[in-house]
Amino acid sequence: MTARLCVLLAALMGTVLAPTSVGAGAPKPNIRIENPGQCIAPAEEMRRNHMEMLKHTRDRTLRLGIRGEKASLNGCIECHASKTTGSVLGPGGFCQECHAYAAVKLDCWDCHQPKASLKTTGMAGVKP
Amino acid sequence: MTGSQEKSRRTFLAATVAGFGAVALAPGLHLIALSHAGAPRAAGEPASSKVRWGMLIDTTKCASGCDACVKACNTENGINETVADARQGSQWIRKIDLKDQKTGRTHSLPMLCQHCEHPPCVDVCPTGASMKRADGIVLVDRHICIGCRYCMMACPFKARSLVHQPLTEQNPEVPRGVGCVESCTFCVHRVDKGQQPACVEACPEGAMVFGDLNDPKSAISLRLAQEASTQVRADLKLNQGVRYQGI
Numbered sequence: 062m063t064a065r066l067c068v069l070l071a072a073l074m075g076t077v078l079a080p081t082s083v084g085a086g087a088p089k090p091n092i093r094i095e096n097p098g099q100c101i102a103p104a105e106e107m108r109r110n111h112m113e114m115l116k117h118t119r120d121r122t123l124r125l126g127i128r129g130e131k132a133s134l135n136g137c138i139e140c141h142a143s144k145t146t147g148s149v150l151g152p153g154g155f156c157q158e159c160h161a162y163a164a165v166k167l168d169c170w171d172c173h174q175p176k177a178s179l180k181t182t183g184m185a186g187v188k189p
Numbered sequence: 190m191t192g193s194q195e196k197s198r199r200t201f202l203a204a205t206v207a208g209f210g211a212v213a214l215a216p217g218l219h220l221i222a223l224s225h226a227g228a229p230r231a232a233g234e235p236a237s238s239k240v241r242w243g244m245l246i247d248t249t250k251c252a253s254g255c256d257a258c259v260k261a262c263n264t265e266n267g268i269n270e271t272v273a274d275a276r277q278g279s280q281w282i283r284k285i286d287l288k289d290q291k292t293g294r295t296h297s298l299p300m301l302c303q304h305c306e307h308p309p310c311v312d313v314c315p316t317g318a319s320m321k322r323a324d325g326i327v328l329v330d331r332h333i334c335i336g337c338r339y340c341m342m343a344c345p346f347k348a349r350s351l352v353h354q355p356l357t358e359q360n361p362e363v364p365r366g367v368g369c370v371e372s373c374t375f376c377v378h379r380v381d382k383g384q385q386p387a388c389v390e391a392c393p394e395g396a397m398v399f400g401d402l403n404d405p406k407s408a409i410s411l412r413l414a415q416e417a418s419t420q421v422r423a424d425l426k427l428n429q430g431v432r433y434q435g436i
Contacts, residue, residue, distance in 0.1 A: 119332055120332075121235075123328065125235040126230070126235050126236030126381060127232075127233060127234065128230060128232055128381050128382075129232025129233060130232075130233075135361050135362075138361075171366040172364040173359070173361075173364045174358075
């Protein structure tokens with residue numbers, strides 16, 4: 062009786078656990094960092110807080126007119142744009158790969174330029 | 190010649206010399222002020238309400254058919270998309286030809302966001318996206334613009350446009366995208382670096398002067414103190430930053 066119960070339980074657990082084990086096999090994002098070690102904060106902090114950094118910066122820059130902030134989207138693409146596509150989007154794109162994996166909508170680049178190759182038309186490069 | 194006559198003659202001469210001196214100095218001041226709209230603001234420093242950016246446009250120098258300012262604006266701000274319907278194209282600055290029906294006098298002028306002190310677009314915005322920066326530059330915060338176009342309806346100068354299609358070729362310093370309203374920013378990314386707006390720099394006639402209306406020594410303030418200028422629809426009492434001469 063006990064042995065039968067064990068078999069039944071094992072079978073049940075198998076059906077319950079099966080999808081989980083398939084989920085764990087989802088492809089990991091293929092992230093390639095073109096200029097490693099140059100980031101404004103350690104990778105762990107960037108992974109968790111980059112959205113907060115950018116959100117606060119955007120309000121200060123646009124609404125208060127503060128320039129030369131540490132975190133900026135143009136700063137991101139300087140290092141993180143792919144050397145092959147020139148962009149942080151597309152297959153292998155630094156931003157898109159991870160956002161696709163985490164299923165988080167990425168709309169910064171609907172307005173901001175995702176390609177590092179496009180130079181500013183004005184006299185760019187005024188840095189603090 | 191009596192003593193009093195002699196004195197008045199001397200006063201007159203002194204005044205004349207002083208006057209010539211001022212005339213000779215004025216162009217020099219003018220050139221210096223033109224080449225530097227202002228010092229670049231230091232990193233981390235917010236825009237100050239001590240400054241009010243403004244523009245003076247001399248329509249007597251503005252040639253009909255010349256669109257150098259419009260082209261410069263489009264290049265600087267990455268307005269290069271092809272639109273299916275020409276009425277949907279973004280116009281941050283546009284040329285207008287005017288004719289006085291009674292006298293037949295014609296003149297041409299560029300129309301752009303007038304950067305009002307009391308902007309109607311900011312009044313009507315339901316989300317707070319339409320905003321005026323401390324230094325008087327009226328902007329759209331695209332992060333919270335929902336594209337409702339109330340501001341386009343409210344603007345007496347038809348200065349705003351809505352982006353109707355996804356864009357890919359933006360200038361990295363000028364983000365713009367589908368579903369947001371936009372208008373002239375006085376090239377805020379250049380002004381913050383101490384440069385002139387692109388249209389002012391491009392005008393072949395030097396018909397546009399940009400500068401700080403609050404600084405009595407700026408080129409624009411000196412001109413406004415000496416010469417007659419008009420605000421378009423001054424009856425609305427919006428106190429625009431953009432003023433015109435010759436209309």
